[in-house]
Amino acid sequence: LPVRLVVLGAGRVGGAMVADLVADGEFEVTVADVSAQALKRPAVAGAARKVQADLADPAAVSQIAAEHDLVVGAVPGPIGFQTLKAVVQAGRHYVDISFFEQDPFELDTLAKDRGVVALVDCGVAPGLSNLILGHHDAASDYIDRFICYVGGLPAVRTGPFAYRAPFSPIDIIAEYTRPARYVEGGELKVAEALEQLEQIQFPEVGTLEAFLTDGLRTLVNTVQVPDMREKTMRYPGHADRMLFLRELGLFSEEPIDVEGVTLAPVRLTAKLLFPFWRFQPGEADITVMRVEVDAASDGVRSRHVYDLLDHYDPKTDTQSMARTTGYTCTAMVRLVARGLYAAPGISPPEYVGRAPGCFESVLADLAARGVSLAKS
Amino acid sequence: LPVRLVVLGAGRVGGAMVADLVADGEFEVTVADVSAQALKRPAVAGAARKVQADLADPAAVSQIAAEHDLVVGAVPGPIGFQTLKAVVQAGRHYVDISFFEQDPFELDTLAKDRGVVALVDCGVAPGLSNLILGHHDAASDYIDRFICYVGGLPAVRTGPFAYRAPFSPIDIIAEYTRPARYVEGGELKVAEALEQLEQIQFPEVGTLEAFLTDGLRTLVNTVQVPDMREKTMRYPGHADRMLFLRELGLFSEEPIDVEGVTLAPVRLTAKLLFPFWRFQPGEADITVMRVEVDAASDGVRSRHVYDLLDHYDPKTDTQSMARTTGYTCTAMVRLVARGLYAAPGISPPEYVGRAPGCFESVLADLAARGVSLAKS
Numbered sequence A, B: 001l002p003v004r005l006v007v008l009g010a011g012r013v014g015g016a017m018v019a020d021l022v023a024d025g026e027f028e029v030t031v032a033d034v035s036a037q038a039l040k041r042p043a044v045a046g047a048a049r050k051v052q053a054d055l056a057d058p059a060a061v062s063q064i065a066a067e068h069d070l071v072v073g074a075v076p077g078p079i080g081f082q083t084l085k086a087v088v089q090a091g092r093h094y095v096d097i098s099f100f101e102q103d104p105f106e107l108d109t110l111a112k113d114r115g116v117v118a119l120v121d122c123g124v125a126p127g128l129s130n131l132i133l134g135h136h137d138a139a140s141d142y143i144d145r146f147i148c149y150v151g152g153l154p155a156v157r158t159g160p161f162a163y164r165a166p167f168s169p170i171d172i173i174a175e176y177t178r179p180a181r182y183v184e185g186g187e188l189k190v191a192e193a194l195e196q197l198e199q200i201q202f203p204e205v206g207t208l209e210a211f212l213t214d215g216l217r218t219l220v221n222t223v224q225v226p227d228m229r230e231k232t233m234r235y236p237g238h239a240d241r242m243l244f245l246r247e248l249g250l251f252s253e254e255p256i257d258v259e260g261v262t263l264a265p266v267r268l269t270a271k272l273l274f275p276f277w278r279f280q281p282g283e284a285d286i287t288v289m290r291v292e293v294d295a296a297s298d299g300v301r302s303r304h305v306y307d308l309l310d311h312y313d314p315k316t317d318t319q320s321m322a323r324t325t326g327y328t329c330t331a332m333v334r335l336v337a338r339g340l341y342a343a344p345g346i347s348p349p350e351y352v353g354r355a356p357g358c359f360e361s362v363l364a365d366l367a368a369r370g371v372s373l374a375k376s
Helices: A012-024 A058-066 A077-089 A104-114 A128-139 A169-177 A238-248 A265-277 A320-337 A349-354 A358-368 B012-024 B058-066 B077-089 B104-114 B128-139 B169-177 B238-248 B265-277 B320-337 B349-354 B358-368
Strands: A003-008 A027-033 A049-052 A070-073 A093-096 A117-119 A142-154 A180-184 A187-191 A198-202 A206-212 A227-234 A256-258 A261-263 A285-297 A300-311 A345-347 A373-375 B003-008 B027-033 B049-052 B070-073 B093-096 B117-119 B142-154 B180-184 B187-191 B198-202 B206-212 B227-234 B256-258 B261-263 B285-297 B300-311 B345-347 B373-375
Touching (some): A012 A070, A077 A093, A093 A320, A128 A142, A142 A206, A169 A238, A198 A227, A238 B238, A261 B261, A265 B256, B012 B320, B058 B077, B077 B117, B093 B320, B128 B142, B128 B320, B198 B285, B320 B349, B349 B358
Parallel strands (some): A003 A070, A027 A049, A142 A227, B003 B027, B117 B345, B142 B227
Antiparallel strands (some): A198 A206, A206 A227, B180 B227, B256 B261, B285 B300
C-alpha cells in the first residue's frame, strides 16, 4: 500500500511540496487548507484528496493527521507549534516547515512517548544549513566555526529597495528588530540585528551584503561549535536603509500619539512598504546561500564551503523560495517515509545530518530538482 | 526725534533684530509679540517698549503700526501676508522677513497708493542673494546665469541625519516636496525638489551636497536671466535619505487608513524627526551660502562668486541663522529709515540691490557684525 501523506497548508510552499510529492508516484497525497481558493492552486491539482479544514483548530489537525501515515506541515508560523503538538498527540510522524518562535523541544518527551518522528525547521536556513552542519559534526573530530549566509531576493533589482519579501513586511521587519543570537569564543552572545555588516562576492549574483540575524535557532543548544553565526544577505544598501528606518523609530511596536491618533509606527511602515516589497505576478526570485564549516579530523583542518544559487521556475510559476524550502522538506519526508530516519522525538535537521546516508539522500533529491549545492 | 520702530515678533530672529537695532542708538525700538515668555527673551531687554499683542489679528497689527514710523516683520509665515497688508493699510513703511507663500505683488498697487515703502523677503536667501543679483543686474549689460547655494546646518554632525532644523520638521519637509521652479534656456521649468544633486567643496566646511529647492521666489518674474537656480546645501547623504522617505510615502499629506486609524504619514514622520532635528540648547549652527552671477559688461564676461560662512555666537546665544537673516533685514531697515531706499510699492531685495549705494551699505553693515561675504 502507498504511504498516505497529508500536506497541511496549500500556500506557495505547501503547493510546491504537494506537486513534488505527487510526482514521486509512491505516495497518496492529501492536501488540507482553510481556503477553497488555495485548494484550487494548479500546483495541488494532482492531490488524491483535498480537504477544506480550519488548521488553526488543533482538533481538526489531529483528526486529519489520524487519517494519514505521515504529516507535512506548511502552516503559518503563529499556529506552527500548536499544529506540531496536535500531530504528535495524534501519534503521526511529522515533517515541518512552519517556522514558529517556540522551542520545539518542549514537545520532545511527548513525541518520544508516542514513538513519533518529528522533524522541524526543514527549510533552507534553518533547514539545509543545519543538515550540512550535522553532517560535518558527525564526520569530524571537532568543528571550529559555522557560518550561514542566506537570502531570498528578487532576480531583478527594482525601485528604491531592490528588495521583495516572500512574506508580509511586518515579518521581515521582525527579523530586523529581534535581537540576534550568535556564538563567539564558545559563548552565546546577543547583538542587534543588522549588525556585523560585511560584503560578500557571490558567483553569478555579484556583490551582496550580509548582516547578523537571529537564525541559529536550535543550533545554539544542539551542537558544540565555538563560533556560529547566521547572516542574512541582501543587495548592497539594504541594511543602511533598514537601520535608518529603525533608528528613526519607524519599526517601533510602541504606540505613540500623533495629533490625537494612536498608532504603532511599524504598522504605518509595513503598510507603506507593502507595495514596494510585494512580488509582482510572475516576478522571478532567487535564493542564495553560502555555508562555511571549519572542521578538523585526524589533525587535519579543512574549510568546507557550500554555495547554493537557485532560480524561479517560470514553467510552473514556482518561486525559488518555494523550491528550495519545499524540496528540502520533501526530501526529509522521503527519509522518514522510507525509514532512513527513524529516531523518535523532536529532530531538527542537524540531527538528520548526523544520521548515516541522510545528508547524501537530501542532496541527491535536491539535485534531481535542479537545486544544487556547489561544494568548494 | 529718533525714528520709532516696531519689530513684530520676538522669536529668535526678531529678538536678534531688536538687539541689533537698539545697539544702533538712533532708533526708539518697540517689540511686539503674543507671548509674554518671548518678550522676556534677553535679546529684547533693551527695547524701549514691549507690547503683548495678538499679531494674528490684522486690526491689532494696523494699530501698532500706526503708532510707529517704520515696521519690521518677523512673524510666522502663515500670517506674513495679512501682516504685510495690515501694515500697508496703516500707511507705514515695512521691512519684512516673514516668508509667506502668497505673491507680495498683489499688494503693490495698494502700497504705491499709500506711498508705502515695503521691502519683502529680507533674509539671506531669499534676501541677500537677491540683493547680489540686483546689484549685478544694474551694473552689467546682461546676466547669463545666477545660482544660489544656501544652507543652515549644525556646526557638528551628529546622529543619523547630521542635520538640525531651525524650523519645525514639517516646514523642512515642505521644502522637499514643493515643486522646484528654476529657469533654463530662458524658460521657467519645474522639477521635483531634491533633484539636480551635486557636490560642492566649501572652504572650512568641506564637501557638501546641493539639490534643487523652490527658492527663486520673486526672481522668476523680476529679472531677465536665462539660467537661474536655487539649491539647498546639506552635509552629504541627506538628499538620499530624504528622497528615500519621500518615495516610501512618508512625506505624504494624504491621509491613509492604517488598521482602522486615519493619518497623513507626514504627521508621524515629522513627529519622529523632531527629536533628531531639534537644536539642543546652546548647540552651534552655521550658515553657508554661495552665489554665482555670470555677467557681461562692455563685451567682457565675468563670473562673480560670493561665499558666506557664518557661525553661531556663543556670547549672546545667537544662532547663525538669526544673525545672517536678521542682520540682513536690519541693514535694509537702515536703508529705509535713512531714506537711502525710498521707492513706494512692494520691493523684493533685487530692487534694493539695483538702487545706488544700497548693496554696499548692506554689505558694510553685515561686515560690521562679522557676517562677511568673500568675493572671488
